[in-house]
Amino acid sequence: QVQLVESGGGLVQPGGSLRLSCAASGFTFSSYAMRWYRQAPGKERELVAAISSAGGSTNYADSVKGRFTISRDNAKNTVYLRMNSLKPEDTAAYYCRALGDFNRYDYWGQGTQVTVSS
Numbered sequence: 001q002v003q004l005v006e007s008g009g010g011l012v013q014p015g016g017s018l019r020l021s022c023a024a025s026g027f028t029f030s031s032y033a034m035r036w037y038r039q040a041p042g043k044e045r046e047l048v049a050a051i052s053s054a055g056g057s058t059n060y061a062d063s064v065k066g067r068f069t070i071s072r073d074n075a076k077n078t079v080y081l082r083m084n085s086l087k088p089e090d091t092a093a094y095y096c097r098a099l100g101d102f103n104r105y106d107y108w109g110q111g112t113q114v115t116v117s118s
Contacts, residue, residue, distance in 0.1 A: 002026035002107050004096050009112030012086055016116070020081040022096030022109055030054070030074040032100040036081045038092035038114075048094070049081060064090075086116045 008020040020036070033053050039045040049070035050059045058070050069082040079096055093111040100106075 002098075004098060004107055004109035006094065006096055006109045006112040009094060009114045011115045011117065013118050014087060014116055016086050017082070017084045018086065018114060020083070020094055020096075020112060020114070022079045022081075024077045024079070024098060027098065027100065027105070027107070029077040029098070032098040032105070034070075034072060034079040035097045035099065036070060036079075037095045037097060038090075039095070039111075040089075040092040043092075045095070051079065083114070086114075088116045090114060091116050 003025045005023045006020060008018060010018065012018055031053055033050065035050045036048045037045050038048050046061065048061050048064055049068055051070045051072055055072050060068060067083065067085045072079040091114060093113050095111045096109045098107040
């Protein structure tokens with residue numbers, strides 16, 4: 001069955017870094033665009049970063065540009081989100097999403113919590 005399993009979240013101090021991973025299985029990962037979203041308590045889920053199926057195209061929310069980097073390793077069926085210079089407002093649950101066949105197929109992970117606090 002299809003699975004997206006996020007990992008790498010945790011508690012980090014402001015200015016620190018984390019790398020999130022999302023391991024995929026059960027579908028042809030290299031054919032899917034991948035996205036990272038986040039949702040803070042009381043707020044709507046927002047798109048953080050996106051990467052094309054081959055990894056040649058990326059996009060970022062303005063709030064994370066220059067601080068976050070999305071990447072993927074199709075040989076390992078994994079997408080990453082490198083987060084630097086973390087701020088308290090980056091605190092949220094982070095989710096990965098896989099989109100395939102012109103968004104006909106749409107899969108979500110269960111999320112991983114990131115807390116930025118001193």
